[in-house]
Amino acid sequence: EDHLKVRKMKKKIMRKQLRAQHTLMRHEGIECVSHATQSLVIANAGLGNGMNRKQLLKTVEEYGLVEALLMPPNKPYSFVKYGSTEEAKKAFDALNGKELMLGDSGQNVVLYSNFVEKVFWKNAVPTNLPPGLTVIEKVVSPEEERRMLESIDWIGDEDAQNAQKTLKHRKVKHFGYEFRYDNNNVDKDKPLPGGLPEICSLFLEKCLKQGYIKHKPDQLTVNQYEPGQGIPPHIDTHSAFEDEIISLSLGAEIVMDFKHPDGHTVAVLLPRCSLLVMSGESRYLWTHGITPRKYDIIQASELGQKVGTITADVGDLTLNQRKTRTSFTFRKVRRSPCNCIYPSVCDSQKGQQRQVQPLFPHNEMEASELEQEYVHKVYEEIATHFSSTRHSPWPRIVEFLRSLPEGSIVADVGCGNGKYLGINKDLYMIGCDRSKNLVDICGEKNFQAFVGDALSVPMRSGSCDACISIAVIHHFSTAERRLAALRELARLLRPGGTALIYVWAMEQEYKNQKSKYLKEKHGNKDKEEEISSGMAQRLPGDQMPESSSQDSACTDQPLDNSKDKGCGAKPVADCRLPVHTNRTSFHSQDLLVPWHLKGGTKKRGESVETVLFPAGSKESQGPSPVFHRYYHVFCEGELEAACRSLDGVRVQKSYYDQGNWCVVLEKL
Ligand SMILES: [Zn+2]
Numbered sequence: 001e002d003h004l005k006v007r008k009m010k011k012k013i014m015r016k017q018l019r020a021q022h023t024l025m026r027h028e029g030i031e032c033v034s035h036a037t038q039s040l041v042i043a044n045a046g047l048g049n050g051m052n053r054k055q056l057l058k059t060v061e062e063y064g065l066v067e068a069l070l071m072p073p074n075k076p077y078s079f080v081k082y083g084s085t086e087e088a089k090k091a092f093d094a095l096n097g098k099e100l101m102l103g104d105s106g107q108n109v110v111l112y113s114n115f116v117e118k119v120f121w122k123n124a125v126p127t128n129l130p131p132g133l134t135v136i137e138k139v140v141s142p143e144e145e146r147r148m149l150e151s152i153d154w155i156g157d158e159d160a161q162n163a164q165k166t167l168k169h170r171k172v173k174h175f176g177y178e179f180r181y182d183n184n185n186v187d188k189d190k191p192l193p194g195g196l197p198e199i200c201s202l203f204l205e206k207c208l209k210q211g212y213i214k215h216k217p218d219q220l221t222v223n224q225y226e227p228g229q230g231i232p233p234h235i236d237t238h239s240a241f242e243d244e245i246i247s248l249s250l251g252a253e254i255v256m257d258f259k260h261p262d263g264h265t266v267a268v269l270l271p272r273c274s275l276l277v278m279s280g281e282s283r284y285l286w287t288h289g290i291t292p293r294k295y296d297i298i299q300a301s302e303l304g305q306k307v308g309t310i311t312a313d314v315g316d317l318t319l320n321q322r323k324t325r326t327s328f329t330f331r332k333v334r335r336s337p338c339n340c341i342y343p344s345v346c347d348s349q350k351g352q353q354r355q356v357q358p359l360f361p362h363n364e365m366e367a368s369e370l371e372q373e374y375v376h377k378v379y380e381e382i383a384t385h386f387s388s389t390r391h392s393p394w395p396r397i398v399e400f401l402r403s404l405p406e407g408s409i410v411a412d413v414g415c416g417n418g419k420y421l422g423i424n425k426d427l428y429m430i431g432c433d434r435s436k437n438l439v440d441i442c443g444e445k446n447f448q449a450f451v452g453d454a455l456s457v458p459m460r461s462g463s464c465d466a467c468i469s470i471a472v473i474h475h476f477s478t479a480e481r482r483l484a485a486l487r488e489l490a491r492l493l494r495p496g497g498t499a500l501i502y503v504w505a506m507e508q509e510y511k512n513q514k515s516k517y518l519k520e521k522h523g524n525k526d527k528e529e530e531i532s533s534g535m536a537q538r539l540p541g542d543q544m545p546e547s548s549s550q551d552s553a554c555t556d557q558p559l560d561n562s563k564d565k566g567c568g569a570k571p572v573a574d575c576r577l578p579v580h581t582n583r584t585s586f587h588s589q590d591l592l593v594p595w596h597l598k599g600g601t602k603k604r605g606e607s608v609e610t611v612l613f614p615a616g617s618k619e620s621q622g623p624s625p626v627f628h629r630y631y632h633v634f635c636e637g638e639l640e641a642a643c644r645s646l647d648g649v650r651v652q653k654s655y656y657d658q659g660n661w662c663v664v665l666e667k668l
Pocket residue numbers: 238239284338339340341342345346347348349
């Protein structure tokens with residue numbers, strides 16, 4: 001009977017191991033193999049399900065020499081690489097179905113192991129602190145820390161006006177002015193009696209002297225967080241407080257999460273006795289919050305000593321148990337409305353940001369200003385999110401790049417996040433883009449790219465064997481500028497060199513085929529095309545005319561550029577640029593296309609069976625900001641005609657590809 005039991009048990013473990021294998025493949029793209037290798041993936045042994053690095057290392061080292069142990073953040077699995085296949089096999093047999101208690105939690109997990117060909121994780125991208133944010137270590141001594149903590153009487157004055165409040169269980173106390181959570185503001189006419197605690201004066205003097213702050217704060221909020229407690233992501237109300245906000249961390253270290261409206265998140269370790277200074281962008285534009293959890297993921301080697309961002313060096317992450325942390329946050333109450341440069345998040349400037357759509361440009365200056373505002377600035381702001389939606393290269397562009405001879409020098413003018421820079425390793429590819437943020441993303445991928453304008457690329461004439469210009473020229477707002485951009489591509493080419501040019505087509509339905517762009521109207525997310533979500537977007541503002549009346553108002557305008565004619569497009573001439581409704585056909589050749597910034601990408605299937613505590617809290621989802629990019633969509637024949645008007649080149653090929661007009665130019 002015992003024998004039967006053991007067999008049943010073994011079968012159960014095998015079943016679960018297989019299930020873990022499938023889950024890893026389906027949700028994480030991790031492919032397990034059936035033959036023995038040096039490396040294992042171990043389900044339920046991840047930071048995401050409460051395993052800490054020390055404990056796991058101890059366990060896996062029992063079976064041999066561990067060459068690498070990777071613990072990806074928030075994942076319920078880890079990778080281990082042994083010195084030999086034999087050792088890995090030993091571990092595989094022993095770890096499958098092994099029950100392990102998580103630390104001293106009293107909770108058990110069952111591990112399931114599978115072989116993988118390689119231990120891998122995407123390269124860690126070193127993250128910078130949000131602009132305007134600094135963390136200064138050891139600003140108070142242990143003695144000062146003790147006295148400051150003792151000065152807060154959490155129990156004594158429960159009936160007093162500034163009595164402690166328990167907000168989502170964290171303890172809060174206000175001095176100087178009370179911060180009201182009902183309207184997220186302070187009563188500026190009702191200062192609290194007593195002002196700031198005496199003990200803070202010395203500290204604030206020091207901050208002023210050291211230049212950490214410019215103005216003496218007059219408001220203090222003391223928060224006490226027990227392990228498991230947190231604060232939802234928020235921006236301190238602009239109209240309530242001045243620019244600089246400083247926060248002292250006492251009693252214990254904690255990880256604070258900062259998030260840009262484009263979804264980019266930076267986790268910052270605030271060591272015990274350190275001072276966080278938020279100013280400028282980090283104070284006005286980024287949200288900050290503390291995820292309610294009992295452990296933080298931190299760099300193992302930085303524990304307790306190093307400040308700054310927690311990069312995803314998965315070979316060095318561990319869990320750090322939280323302890324009681326008390327923060328002293330000092331602010332200066334604002335006496336006049338906020339006039340920051342972030343109107344989209346500024347309560348003082350609400351209602352003032354009614355944008356009027358820009359006019360169609362009439363001269364070079366207006367065109368350049370329009371592109372600055374509605375192309376360059378927007379790409380700079382949406383760079384991270386934009387890049388996250390640009391993975392899969394278009395097949396015919398890949399085909400072009402693969403067809404070039406080995407050793408060719410190729411310029412990608414308007415390279416964006418560099419998705420074509422690595423397609424063919426036999427080429428020397430150089431990217432250039434107007435957006436610094438996008439060029440930085442290329443740099444993170446180790447591509448050669450620089451910031452530059454497609455109208456004057458800083459490269460010698462005739463220096464390239466080939467060029468590509470993908471989805472770039474439609475962002476120029478006059479026919480002259482579009483032509484100049486084409487001429488610049490031709491200039492870069494050596495005789496016999498070729499340029500591949502893609503622009504967005506007015507015709508999103510061609511030869512009775514709907515383009516991908518139209519078809520994906522109700523398609524799934526994470527798609528490779530222009531716009532990630534959403535339907536009609538109008539700019540806020542009452543001045544916006546109905547699109548129909550707007551269009552008809554324009555039809556009588558003379559069209560000064562005959563090249564733009566030919567596909568029934570209505571010119572915008574003296575009108576304001578219409579805002580396009582995403583995933584519909586175009587009604588105007590010149591238009592604004594909305595881009596919806598989504599807050600962070602959703603995480604799918606983060607668990608392999610048991611996950612003992614959630615890795616991240618659900619974040620409050622504010623309305624996502626909308627940006628508008630200027631486009632000139634090309635009619636059939638328009639791109640080709642423009643190319644033919646250039647001297648010294650010939651059109652080798654001209655075709656339509658998934659909603660784009662495409663030309664291959666050859667330099668004569
Ligand atoms: Zn503001």
